[in-house]
Amino acid sequence: MITFEADGRTIQANEGETILTALKREGIQVPTLCHMEGLPPSGACRLCVVEVEGSPTLTPACSFPVAPGMKIKTRSPKVLEARRTNVELLLSNHPDDCLYCARNGKCDLQTLSMEMGIRQRLYRGKKTTRELDVSSPSILRDPDKCILCGRCVRVCEEVQGISAIDFVNRGSRAFIGTAFDTGLNLSSCVNCGQCVLVCPTGALSETSSLADVVAALSDPDKLVVAQHAPAVSVSLAEEFGVKPGTDLDGKMVAALRRVGFDRVFDTSFAADLTIMEEGSELVHRIKTGGVLPMLTSCSPGWIKFVEEFYPEFIPNISTCKSPQQMMGAVIKSFFAQREAVDPAKIVSVSIMPCTAKKFECSRPEMAPGHIPDVDYVLTTRELGQLLRMFGIDLAAMEPEGADTPFGERSSAGKIFGASGGVMEAAVRSAYFLITGKEYPDLKIQPIRGMHGCKEVRLNIDGLELGAAVVSGLGQARKLLDQIKAGRKDLHFIEVMTCPGGCINGGGQPLKADLEAVKSRMQALYKIDREEQLRVSHRNKWVLRLYEEFLGKPLSETSHRLLHTHYAQRDVLL
Amino acid sequence: MSAQTVERILTQHQGASRDALIPILQEVQEAEGYLSREAVIQISKHLKLPASKIYGVATFYNQFRFQPKGKYHFMVCRGTACHVKGSDKVLQTVMKQLKLSPGQTSRDRMFSLEVVACMGACGLAPVVNVNGEFYAKVSPRKLAQIIQSCREKEAVNAPR
Numbered sequence: 001m002i003t004f005e006a007d008g009r010t011i012q013a014n015e016g017e018t019i020l021t022a023l024k025r026e027g028i029q030v031p032t033l034c035h036m037e038g039l040p041p042s043g044a045c046r047l048c049v050v051e052v053e054g055s056p057t058l059t060p061a062c063s064f065p066v067a068p069g070m071k072i073k074t075r076s077p078k079v080l081e082a083r084r085t086n087v088e089l090l091l092s093n094h095p096d097d098c099l100y101c102a103r104n105g106k107c108d109l110q111t112l113s114m115e116m117g118i119r120q121r122l123y124r125g126k127k128t129t130r131e132l133d134v135s136s137p138s139i140l141r142d143p144d145k146c147i148l149c150g151r152c153v154r155v156c157e158e159v160q161g162i163s164a165i166d167f168v169n170r171g172s173r174a175f176i177g178t179a180f181d182t183g184l185n186l187s188s189c190v191n192c193g194q195c196v197l198v199c200p201t202g203a204l205s206e207t208s209s210l211a212d213v214v215a216a217l218s219d220p221d222k223l224v225v226a227q228h229a230p231a232v233s234v235s236l237a238e239e240f241g242v243k244p245g246t247d248l249d250g251k252m253v254a255a256l257r258r259v260g261f262d263r264v265f266d267t268s269f270a271a272d273l274t275i276m277e278e279g280s281e282l283v284h285r286i287k288t289g290g291v292l293p294m295l296t297s298c299s300p301g302w303i304k305f306v307e308e309f310y311p312e313f314i315p316n317i318s319t320c321k322s323p324q325q326m327m328g329a330v331i332k333s334f335f336a337q338r339e340a341v342d343p344a345k346i347v348s349v350s351i352m353p354c355t356a357k358k359f360e361c362s363r364p365e366m367a368p369g370h371i372p373d374v375d376y377v378l379t380t381r382e383l384g385q386l387l388r389m390f391g392i393d394l395a396a397m398e399p400e401g402a403d404t405p406f407g408e409r410s411s412a413g414k415i416f417g418a419s420g421g422v423m424e425a426a427v428r429s430a431y432f433l434i435t436g437k438e439y440p441d442l443k444i445q446p447i448r449g450m451h452g453c454k455e456v457r458l459n460i461d462g463l464e465l466g467a468a469v470v471s472g473l474g475q476a477r478k479l480l481d482q483i484k485a486g487r488k489d490l491h492f493i494e495v496m497t498c499p500g501g502c503i504n505g506g507g508q509p510l511k512a513d514l515e516a517v518k519s520r521m522q523a524l525y526k527i528d529r530e531e532q533l534r535v536s537h538r539n540k541w542v543l544r545l546y547e548e549f550l551g552k553p554l555s556e557t558s559h560r561l562l563h564t565h566y567a568q569r570d571v572l573l
Numbered sequence: 574m575s576a577q578t579v580e581r582i583l584t585q586h587q588g589a590s591r592d593a594l595i596p597i598l599q600e601v602q603e604a605e606g607y608l609s610r611e612a613v614i615q616i617s618k619h620l621k622l623p624a625s626k627i628y629g630v631a632t633f634y635n636q637f638r639f640q641p642k643g644k645y646h647f648m649v650c651r652g653t654a655c656h657v658k659g660s661d662k663v664l665q666t667v668m669k670q671l672k673l674s675p676g677q678t679s680r681d682r683m684f685s686l687e688v689v690a691c692m693g694a695c696g697l698a699p700v701v702n703v704n705g706e707f708y709a710k711v712s713p714r715k716l717a718q719i720i721q722s723c724r725e726k727e728a729v730n731a732p733r
Contacts, residue, residue, distance in 0.1 A: 166628065180613075
């Protein structure tokens, strides 16, 4: 333990800790723009400067370790002046169109200039005028609003291991761009949207489908159907300032009906369906000596990652479509038949914690006969926007249940939203598929939680199974490299693109810290704990869907509707 | 063949790490005249560095170009002495007459334009260099003549 002094108060800190960390614990707020929790400091923005007694210059708190006896001033006139000047310089070439900005009200730069009491433009610099990058189906880039903090570059490189973007040029001509400054669609970007979450300004946002959805909702000729992903109900609350980890499932369903969706389905139902198909596929692969380890296919960012960086693992990926696409496929087939509607008249909207889902639904394989399984994807953030636009007071909603035939779900389908959830759900059902008995302990603790790489060995009726769960593509890369190097003890691997899983997806509410993400995860496991129906293979409506329409898992109809294929992608890696 | 040229350079950097990036880029540009996409992809595979990182590093320095040089390569000096002597006007003239921005090459590969910081000929400011030949105390009018003479040379050479 070290003792130092800040603003006249004596503070205890751990050896090696940065000033910023120590101050934060003490409740002393220090503004930052470039700092990222969990990553080494970069010290680029200089907003966290403090005065350290005996030092001739101001010291960046984010990258300077505390020392015993250090005397720090965090709000002296010199410090405040420097911070304000730094913000003013950032504003010198920043567009003034906050009213029209995707980040209006949620922008760190806006907040800072408010906090610093900046009331006029002191420095007037030449504005950058680069074109909007509208090439990606998932992510919209507005380089003019970029303040070059480098957080997107770092999350892309250091967390996801993609490096689709980097700093281009130098000095006043610098900007963030892809290799050869192509559009994001031609780069190695996997559309995960982690960059959107860390962007402090409106330079990065999702490509919005809100206008299309609003138009569809007001079209009397269309049957507009919504599905909502497991991770959305436990994070939507944050869009409305409610405590992280509050589950709003029923209220959200009611709100979606108020908005005008003709049917509201639960993607967790399709997750149960995925388990039936994927679990059967795993059992089939093990029994017939198929390609192992089998890799999950629910996360579209991860799929694109394999297609680009590890095409040799394409045969390992489960051929199952993701739950979103399975739901889309059965809506436009089984549901359309049941309701006697022309599939072309159905507008299928899915509400996802994800930006990559926007890319996924636009994949040509996902549109048999040129009718897309899913028409539009809204992120959790866009759903928040839709509800605000339509004047819906979530708090006043009476909870309602989702519609038949795709409204019932097991909690195994619900925990798909957290890293480890797909594996846990799959094990519960694969055990049943192999042994005919229920898995004795429904909670598989080693694969729960926020760790990037979790492993467990399972014994199913004498069959030794090696299972691994990774989240964050940087972690996935490490594991794939191990397998390439000859590791053979794994049979089934769950990969989610975003660290922690969909609960931390690129379409989720902004400004969530690690604690908020953990609360979302706990909310999912709480639902599982309190649920009666905890295994996918007991979902009555899934069984009925097989009885009335699909036949059995891996049947010909299943293969046509619920399975897909992948192909190597040539992009600038 | 360009791929083979790059391959040859890369074999001279067997087992190299990212530290070797700039020397490799320099050698490739020396041999090829510019850094093509294909070359960057080859280098990226060799060094196991993302293409975006290589592009980022290469654009940081003025010396690297991403389009082949034209038959007539114009280097306009924008150093301090040349600036004082009006090199900004000179650059504007070249850009207007050749319809090129710095770093670009015309579609017919005839002209290319580069801006440099100083050519060490400050006494002759403002200086323009075309294919290694220095032109001293260049005025916009003199420059128009230089460009014109390049065009005339081409017109004579052109097959009838």
